[in-house]
Amino acid sequence: xxxxxxxxxxxxxxxxxxxxxxxxxxxxxxxxxxxxxxxxxxxxxxxxxxxxxxxxxxxxxxxxxxxxxxxxxxxxxxxxxxxxxxxxxxxxxxxxxxxxxxxxxxxxxxxxxxxxxxxxxxxxxxxxxxxxxxxxxxxxxxxxxxxxxxxxxxxxxxxxxxxxxxxxxxxxxxxxxxxxxxxxxxxxxxxxxxxxxxx
Amino acid sequence: xxxxxxxxxxxxxxxxxxxxxxxxxxxxxxxxxxxxxxxxxxxxxxxxxxxxxxxxxxxxxxxxxxxxxxxxxxxxxxxxxxxxxxxxxxxxxxxxxxxxxxxxxxxxxxxxxxxxxxxxxxxxxxxxxxxxxxxxxxxxxxxxxxxxxxxxxxxxxxxxxxxxxxxxxxxxxxxxxxxxxxxxxxxxxxxxxxxxxxxxxxxxxxxxxxxxxxxxxxxxxxxxxxxxxxxxxxxxxxxxxxxxxxxxxxxxxxxxxxxxxxxxxxxxxxxxxxxxxxxxxxxxxxxxxxxxxxxxxxxxxxxxxxxxxxxxxxxxxxxxxxxxxxxxxxxxxxxxxxxxxxxxxxxxxxxxxxxxxxxxxxxxxxxxxxxxxxxxxxxxxxxxxx
Numbered sequence: 001x002x003x004x005x006x007x008x009x010x011x012x013x014x015x016x017x018x019x020x021x022x023x024x025x026x027x028x029x030x031x032x033x034x035x036x037x038x039x040x041x042x043x044x045x046x047x048x049x050x051x052x053x054x055x056x057x058x059x060x061x062x063x064x065x066x067x068x069x070x071x072x073x074x075x076x077x078x079x080x081x082x083x084x085x086x087x088x089x090x091x092x093x094x095x096x097x098x099x100x101x102x103x104x105x106x107x108x109x110x111x112x113x114x115x116x117x118x119x120x121x122x123x124x125x126x127x128x129x130x131x132x133x134x135x136x137x138x139x140x141x142x143x144x145x146x147x148x149x150x151x152x153x154x155x156x157x158x159x160x161x162x163x164x165x166x167x168x169x170x171x172x173x174x175x176x177x178x179x180x181x182x183x184x185x186x187x188x189x190x191x192x193x194x195x196x197x198x199x
Numbered sequence: 200x201x202x203x204x205x206x207x208x209x210x211x212x213x214x215x216x217x218x219x220x221x222x223x224x225x226x227x228x229x230x231x232x233x234x235x236x237x238x239x240x241x242x243x244x245x246x247x248x249x250x251x252x253x254x255x256x257x258x259x260x261x262x263x264x265x266x267x268x269x270x271x272x273x274x275x276x277x278x279x280x281x282x283x284x285x286x287x288x289x290x291x292x293x294x295x296x297x298x299x300x301x302x303x304x305x306x307x308x309x310x311x312x313x314x315x316x317x318x319x320x321x322x323x324x325x326x327x328x329x330x331x332x333x334x335x336x337x338x339x340x341x342x343x344x345x346x347x348x349x350x351x352x353x354x355x356x357x358x359x360x361x362x363x364x365x366x367x368x369x370x371x372x373x374x375x376x377x378x379x380x381x382x383x384x385x386x387x388x389x390x391x392x393x394x395x396x397x398x399x400x401x402x403x404x405x406x407x408x409x410x411x412x413x414x415x416x417x418x419x420x421x422x423x424x425x426x427x428x429x430x431x432x433x434x435x436x437x438x439x440x441x442x443x444x445x446x447x448x449x450x451x452x453x454x455x456x457x458x459x460x461x462x463x464x465x466x467x468x469x470x471x472x473x474x475x476x477x478x479x480x481x482x483x484x485x486x487x488x489x490x491x492x493x494x495x496x497x498x499x500x501x502x503x504x505x506x507x508x509x510x511x512x513x514x515x516x517x518x519x520x521x522x523x524x525x526x527x528x529x530x531x532x533x534x535x536x537x538x539x540x541x542x543x544x545x546x547x548x549x550x551x552x553x554x555x556x557x558x559x560x561x562x563x564x565x566x567x568x569x570x571x572x573x574x575x576x577x578x579x580x581x582x583x584x585x
Contacts, residue, residue: 020279031264031271035261035268036261049267049270049271049274052271053271056275057275057279060275123250126254127254127257130251130255134258140514145259146259148217149253150256150259152217152218152220152222154217163508164510164512164513164514165510165512165513165516167516168516170212177208177212178208181208
């Protein structure tokens with residue numbers, strides 16, 4: 001699904017040279033990721049919309065001065081984070097990460113590959129548990145879960161993005177996963193899991 | 200059963216695994232194929248972990264994102280307009296600064312003393328330069344969290360003497376240092392600054408030898424002065440670069456954001472007020488201070504040095520490590536008892552606060568108190584409970 005880094009680098013260069021189509025393609029590819037991440041940092045959808053819009057306008061206008069990159073998504077995530085945090089500061093608000101309730105949509109769902117009804121049921125109850133558990137995490141833990149699993153970033157990239165050192169990121173991830181592990185542990189669930197795996 | 204569970208959560212922490220699940224390439228596919236051959240009994244675990252990873256990803260997909268995306272794009276298209284007049288729309292939080300679209304002039308071939316993106320810093324430095332440009336151009340105030348490069352220790356040689364603090368960059372790369380008011384300075388190799396450690400007077404003063412980029416924290420009550428041998432640069436809150444020619448000692452001051460005034464030490468009468476992208480040149484031979492041709496934005500970004508950022512975000516970090524980071528960043532010696540604080544662990548995300556605010560926050564977290572004397576900062580407190 002993702003382009004190779006060479007293609008990414010090329011697209012970015014074309015955009016830097018003023019190619020509007022390349023710019024549009026970049027936007028298409030990454031806007032959803034940016035919205036997803038932005039929501040974690042900025043609870044107000046109108047404000048987020050403005051910020052992302054501004055970001056891209058700024059990118060377009062300063063395109064000649066931007067450095068080349070072969071990881072456009074990462075670059076954009078960083079730029080957005082930087083921008084959103086600045087925005088918070090300028091509003092004299094503390095950086096509180098606000099809760100954003102993530103709801104599922106039926107669109108674009110990757111159909112899970114399940115062969116039996118029981119497997120399907122097990123999976124759905126697992127998802128429900130996970131969904132509930134994620135909401136129990138601290139916002140920073142939620143942020144790292146998103147960056148890692150939805151955005152697909154490595155620990156090193158997350159460290160850079162969140163301006164933490166590598167060990168702190170590992171710790172944060174470990175605690176987030178431990179918490180999820182504990183929260184999703186239910187006797188009934190375990191039995192079903194056992195059944196699923198050994199049936 | 201328990202082991203099975205743990206294996207899954209172990210996999211979730213493996214970067215290699217994430218790559219395979221999220222954006223598999225030839226390398227990762229091959230790797231996990233091999234792994235499955237080696238551990239056939241763990242294959243189910245692997246796929247179970249993948250399922251969980253996918254579920255976690257799936258839950259992050261925002262509601263109504265497509266709609267929002269389309270709306271945003273319409274807005275972007277509307278503002279992409281013409282190239283010549285780069286005005287930012289009034290809605291922007293950063294307001295005032297109007298890009299110098301009307302400024303002409305060829306790209307000045309300045310003697311660029313800055314260290315260009317060192318490729319040894321991966322692409323991080325390159326991204327930083329881009330961000331710095333965006334940040335400096337569009338925002339008036341000093342920037343906040345910088346992505347940190349994962350690099351080893353920096354050595355800041357600093358001396359706390361009677362005249363204050365002297366900090367020299369003895370490394371071969373650029374170095375980021377902070378002042379207690381929150382100002383940030385990027386020192387180029389071999390350059391040094393001298394200043395009162397706690398900037399207590401009614402003005403903030405820094406003596407510079409060499410080349411440095413300054414991002415001055417806003418403090419209207421205390422103007423910021425940078426002195427070179429012959430020049431005085433006065434600022435309120437802004438960012439600018441000072442470069443000294445190694446051969447003839449000529450000094451160039453280039454402004455990125457805000458306004459600075461440059462004058463000769465000996466005579467305050469001739470004062471140049473510079474705005475973004477404008478620069479002044481002081482020629483030692485003739486003792487002339489002139490305003491030289493402004494730099495195009497493209498040229499300006501080449502002059503701003505990039506330095507690996509000091510990470511101020513800590514997750515369950517031993518407080519001793521935090522003290523060490525502060526010491527490195529501010530050059531002010533921290534005195535504390537290692538043993539007393541060895542069990543103290545802090546999670547905190549510090550950014551733009553002044554040095555003292557940072558101290559207050561950390562001390563509050565560990566139930567300690569700090570005091571400042573002429574040896575630096577002394578931290579006293581009780582041991583933390585595990």
